[in-house]
Amino acid sequence: xxxxxxxxxxxxxxxxxxxxxxxxxxxxxxxxxxxxxxxxxxxxxxxxxxxxxxxxxxxxxxxxxxxxxxxxxxxxxxxxxxxxxxxxxxxxxxxxxxxxxxxxxxxxxxxxxxxxxxxxxxxxxxxxxxxxxxxxxxxxxxxxxxxxxxxxxxxxxxxxxxxxxxxxxxxxxxxxxxxxxxxxxxxxxxxxxxxxxxxxxxxxxxxxxxxxxxxxxxxxxxxxxxxxxxxxxxxxxxxxxxxxxxxxxxxxxxxxxxxxxxxxxxxxxxxxxxxxxxxxxxxxxxxxxxxxxxxxxxxxxxxxxxxxxxxxxxxxxxxxxxxxxxxxxxxxxxxxxxxxxxxxxxxxxxxxxxxxxxxxxxxxxxxxxxxxxxxxxxxxxxxxxxxxxxxxx
Numbered sequence: 368x369x370x371x372x373x374x375x376x377x378x379x380x381x382x383x384x385x386x387x388x389x390x391x392x393x394x395x396x397x398x399x400x401x402x403x404x405x406x407x408x409x410x411x412x413x414x415x416x417x418x419x420x421x422x423x424x425x426x427x428x429x430x431x432x433x434x435x436x437x438x439x440x441x442x443x444x445x446x447x448x449x450x451x452x453x454x455x456x457x458x459x460x461x462x463x464x465x466x467x468x469x470x471x472x473x474x475x476x477x478x479x480x481x482x483x484x485x486x487x488x489x490x491x492x493x494x495x496x497x498x499x500x501x502x503x504x505x506x507x508x509x510x511x512x513x514x515x516x517x518x519x520x521x522x523x524x525x526x527x528x529x530x531x532x533x534x535x536x537x538x539x540x541x542x543x544x545x546x547x548x549x550x551x552x553x554x555x556x557x558x559x560x561x562x563x564x565x566x567x568x569x570x571x572x573x574x575x576x577x578x579x580x581x582x583x584x585x586x587x588x589x590x591x592x593x594x595x596x597x598x599x600x601x602x603x604x605x606x607x608x609x610x611x612x613x614x615x616x617x618x619x620x621x622x623x624x625x626x627x628x629x630x631x632x633x634x635x636x637x638x639x640x641x642x643x644x645x646x647x648x649x650x651x652x653x654x655x656x657x658x659x660x661x662x663x664x665x666x667x668x669x670x671x672x673x674x675x676x677x678x679x680x681x682x683x684x685x686x687x688x689x690x691x692x693x694x695x696x697x698x699x700x701x702x703x704x705x706x707x708x709x710x711x712x713x714x715x716x717x718x719x720x721x722x723x724x725x726x727x728x729x730x731x732x733x734x735x736x737x738x739x740x741x742x743x744x745x746x747x748x749x750x751x752x753x754x755x756x757x758x759x760x
Contacts, residue, residue, distance in 0.1 A: 390437055627707050707722065
C-alpha cells in the first residue's frame with residue numbers, strides 16, 4: 368500500500384514519496400477550463416493547499432509528475448511562470464507588519480526571476496512584478512493565492528483589526544484586474560466568502576465556484592473514492608475492530624461523511640479519513656485540529672441555543688452579502704465546516720439553504736465545547752451529556 372500523506376500539502380513531495388493520491392485531476396482539468404479568474408471556499412484541512420500546489424505543478428509544465436493520472440494526456444502542457452501566494456506564510460499582526468511582509472514576499476519572487484524593481488508600494492510592486500515576468504518569459508503569468516482570508520478570519524472577533532487587513536487585501540487583489548493582459552489564470556482559495564463589495568470590488572470578474580454543481584466533489588472524498596482507494600485499509604480496519612465491512616462503512620459514514628455544497632452530493636473529510644486509517648480508531652480528528660474558540664464566543668454573544676444550530680434556514684441573500692461588518696453566525700459556521708447544506712429550497716424568488724451538522728464528529732465535539740463554554744464545566748463533565756444529545760444524529 369502507498370503511504371498516507373498526512374500533513375503533506377505539496378503535490379511533488381506527495382508523488383515523489385510514493386504517497387496515496389486520490390486522483391482529482393479530471394476535476395482540475397475542468398477547473399482550468401472554467402474561467403481565468405476563480406475563487407473556491409472550503410473549510411480548513413479539506414485539501415485547498417494541495418489543490419493549489421497541484422495547479423502550480425500543472426501550469427509549470429511538470430508533466431512527468433502526473434504520469435498515471437487522468438490529466439496526463441488530457442491537456443496541452445504549456446509551461447507558464449507561476450506565483451504562489453500562501454497567506455499562511457505572510458505576517459499580519461498589524462497594518463505595517465502586513466504590508467512589510469507582502470512587500471518582502473514580492474521582493475523574494477522578483478529575486479527568483481531576476482527582476483529589477485523600481486516601485487516602492489506593495490500594490491505597485493505587485494503590478495510591476497506581473498508585467499515584467501510576463502515580458503521576460505514571453506508567457507502570461509499564473510497567480511495562485513491560498514487562504515486569502517486568513518488575515519481577516521484570524522481577527523474575526525476584532526473588527527477593527529480585521530477591517531484594516533481587509534482593506535490591505537482588497538488593495539492588493541485589485542492589481543489583478545488591471546493586470547489582465549499579462550495573466551493566464553488566477554485562482555484564490557479561502558475559508559470564507561466575503562461580499563464582493565468589500566474584498567473583490569476591484570476584482571469583480573472573479574467567478575465564485577464554491578457552490579457550483581460542477582465542482583462540489585473537487586475536494587473531499589466521495590463514497591466511491593473511499594471504497595476504491597482505501598480498499599485494503601478498510602479490510603485491515605475490519606480485522607482490527609472485529610467487524611464486517613458493511614458495518615465499518617456505515618460507521619465511517621456516520622462519523623466523517625456529510626459535507627455538501629449542493630445538498631445532493633456528499634463527501635468525507637479527507638483529514639479525518641487519513642487519520643482514521645493511520646490510528647486505526649474512531650476519534651474527533653478534524654475538530655481537534657482547530658477548536659473554534661472565536662465561533663463559540665460569537666454564539667454566546669448572540670445568545671443562540673445549541674439546538675438553534677440545526678435545521679437552520681438561511682437565505683442566499685445573506686450568503687451573498689456576508690461581511691465582517693454584517694456578520695451572520697450561521698453562514699460563518701457553514702463556511703468553516705461546522706454546518707453543511709442538507710437542503711436547498713428554490714420555490715421562492717430567493718433560494719433558502721437548510722443547514723445542519725455534517726456528521727457525528729463535528730456535532731459531538733461542537734456541542735461538547737458549546738456546553739462547556741455555557742456552563743463553565745470541564746470537558747470531562749460535559750462529554751457524557753453531549754453523547755446523549757448526539758445519539759439522534
